[in-house]
Amino acid sequence: MYLHAGNNKNLRTKNIIGIFDADTATVSPVTKKYIAGAHAEGRVEFASVELPKSFVVYRNEPSRQERVRFSFRQKKRKPAPKSEVRVCFSQLSPSSLAGRAENKI
Template identity: 50%
Template sequence: MYLHLGQDTVIRSENILGIFDMETSTLSTSTRRYLAKSEKEGRVVNVSLEMPKSFVLCSAPQGGETVYITQISSTTLLKRTGFMEELRNVNME
């Protein structure tokens, strides 16, 4: 399955390591440092020209990680992945 992040960017759902809300997750200094380091290393892809609402951390095919910054909210992205529905189904069993 694939997840559309905005503009012309689509990623494979199986490569997703985490989906994070930009506003709440960047309160942590360690998250801000990680994002700054990733930016410096060229591992950040900004898929939006608008104010970012979330970022998606993905495993990269060549190893390491890629950070995608998007204007789509983390809640919407989670719904699109179907991860929440899978969790509900597991909890119902």
């Protein structure tokens, strides 16, 4: 199942690690450092241009098509596409996102 995070951004519910309130979670220096590092690595995306109320940490797995494409290119010995942890900021409240996620599971 998928969770709609806003503006055509859909996340697989099984890949969601956590849903956080942007106002309270970003107070911690550890969270600030994590988000700054993810942003520097290009792993942060925004579901809307509006002021974010929440952010979702999720695992972005390669699609089936990418995995199949890799299996046909094994002669080149490139590493397999790996999943990465990404951060998506959303204009929706964390309680609304959590409610949507619970209804989908």
